[in-house]
Amino acid sequence: MRVVHDHIVALKEFIEGHLDETLSISVIADNYCVSISTLRKQFKKQYSIPLYKFILKQRMERAMLMLKERRHSITDISLMVGYNDLSNFTHAFTNYFGATPSCIVKNFDETAK
Numbered sequence: 472m473r474v475v476h477d478h479i480v481a482l483k484e485f486i487e488g489h490l491d492e493t494l495s496i497s498v499i500a501d502n503y504c505v506s507i508s509t510l511r512k513q514f515k516k517q518y519s520i521p522l523y524k525f526i527l528k529q530r531m532e533r534a535m536l537m538l539k540e541r542r543h544s545i546t547d548i549s550l551m552v553g554y555n556d557l558s559n560f561t562h563a564f565t566n567y568f569g570a571t572p573s574c575i576v577k578n579f580d581e582t583a584k
Contacts, residue, residue: 478503479517482510483525490530491551496522531567534560538575545572 482503486494499522500510514522530552537548549560549572565571570578 478505479513482514483518486526487529490526490533490553492553493555494526494553527563527567530554531564534564534572535568535575538572539579541576541579545576548572 482499485499496510497507500507503510505513511522514520514525518525520528534548534552537543537551538545543551545561546557549557552560554560554563561571568575
């Protein structure tokens with residue numbers, strides 16, 4: 472089981488380092504030579520969160536940090552967290568945080584004044 476644990480830890484680090492890429496669970500499973508169901512089960516067992524939710528959480532939290540920094544446009548941030556389509560990013564962000572990225576930026580700007 473130690474080998475599985477090590478693979479899951481390596482997988483988590485891989486995901487965190489590749490959020491700007493398309494992260495298909497099937498491709499990840501192939502790269503780690505495990506079945507999709509094994510990957511999902513072992514990841515959830517190790518981190519108590521489903522793999523797809525972990526990927527979403529990492530992307531959304533990174534996007535929020537970048538929005539706070541105000542160094543990049545919302546479009547650039549969406550690309551930097553793995554979304555090739557701004558509307559898909561906006562939809563996912565809004566579902567996750569309950570506000571659009573532009574609303575978040577506006578709120579940051581207002582509180583900075």
